[in-house]
Amino acid sequence: MAVRVQAEPFDLGAELDRFAADRRDVGAQVSFAGVVRGDGGLRHMEIEHYPGMTEKAIAEIEAEAVARWSLKDSLVIHRYGRLAPGERIMMVATAAPHRADAFAAAEFLMDYLKSRAPFWKREVTADGAEWVAAKDADEDALKRW
Amino acid sequence: MIDVLYFAWVRERIGLPRERVETQAATVADLVAELKAREARYEAAFADVSALRVALDQELSEFDAPLKGVREVAFFPPMTGG
Numbered sequence: 465m466a467v468r469v470q471a472e473p474f475d476l477g478a479e480l481d482r483f484a485a486d487r488r489d490v491g492a493q494v495s496f497a498g499v500v501r502g503d504g505g506l507r508h509m510e511i512e513h514y515p516g517m518t519e520k521a522i523a524e525i526e527a528e529a530v531a532r533w534s535l536k537d538s539l540v541i542h543r544y545g546r547l548a549p550g551e552r553i554m555m556v557a558t559a560a561p562h563r564a565d566a567f568a569a570a571e572f573l574m575d576y577l578k579s580r581a582p583f584w585k586r587e588v589t590a591d592g593a594e595w596v597a598a599k600d601a602d603e604d605a606l607k608r609w
Numbered sequence: 610m611i612d613v614l615y616f617a618w619v620r621e622r623i624g625l626p627r628e629r630v631e632t633q634a635a636t637v638a639d640l641v642a643e644l645k646a647r648e649a650r651y652e653a654a655f656a657d658v659s660a661l662r663v664a665l666d667q668e669l670s671e672f673d674a675p676l677k678g679v680r681e682v683a684f685f686p687p688m689t690g691g
Contacts, residue, residue, distance in 0.1 A: 498691055512617055514683060517667035542690065554691060574691055582664070582683075583690035584617035595618050598687030 465530060465538050467522045469513065471545040476555060484537040484559035492563035494570040496556050502549025505589040511544040511553070514582035518542070525576040533569040535560050540573065542583065575605045611676065613640075615654070616685035619661065622654035637663050638672045640682065654684075662687055 468474075476497055484490050500509050522540050530538055535558055542554040556573045560566040585596040614627045634640035641658060644651040655661070663670050664683040676682070 514616055517664060520667055578691035579688055581690040582688050585689045596689045598689050
C-alpha cells in the first residue's frame with residue numbers, strides 16, 4: 465500500500481514496472497490514469513488540496529479497498545498544482561490474485577477519490593478561472609459500494 | 610483557540626487560507642454563526658452551508674458536530690478529486 469501526493473509529474477510506465485514486481489501471489493494488476501482533458505478552451509487546471517488530510521483520507525480509502533477485495537498491493541498517486549491539458553493528474557494501481565477483485569477495487573478507489581479526497585480543481589480558460597463543481601453523479605457513484 | 614482553515618472558493622471569499630479563532634462555540638454551526646456575524650466576507654462564504662463541507666481534525670464531519678477538544682476546523686466546497 466502506498467500513497468503519494470505530489471506536485472511533480474510521475475512516470476506511469478516506471479511506476480507500473482515497480483508495482484507489485486516482487487510478488488508471486490498476484491495474478492492480476494489493474495491500473496487507471498486520469499488525464500487533464502483539454503476541451504472547452506482549457507488553458508490549464510489548478511488543483512488545490514488539504515495537506516495532511518489528503519494523505520490520511522486516501523490512506524483510509526485505500527485500506528478499505530485492500531480489506532474488501534483482499535488486495536496484495538495498491539498504489540495511489542495524485543498531483544496538485546498547475547497541470548496542462550494532456551498531463552496525467554493521478555493514477556491508481558491494484559494487485560490481486562484474480563482480475564475481478566483488481567478491477568472492482570480500482571473502480572472503488574476512483575469513485576472515492578473523486579468525492580472523498582480533499583482536492584479542488586479550478587479550470588483556467590481565456591475567459592477566466594472557475595472552480596469545478598462537484599457532480600451529483602459522482603456522489604451517486606458511491607452508493608453502489 | 611482553534612485553527613480554522615478555508616479551501617477553494619471559501620478561501621477566496623474570506624480572503625485568507627487559515628486563521629486562529631478565539632471561540633466558545635459548542636458546535637460547528639455555532640462557530641459558523643459567530644464568523645458570519647463578523648464581516649460581510651464571512652457572510653458571503655457561509656451564505657449556504659448546504660454547499661459546504663466541514664472537517665474536524667482532518668476527518669469529514671457534520672455542521673451539528675460538537676467542537677469540544679477539536680484543534681482544527683476546515684471549511685470547503687464538495688471535493689473534486691480524481
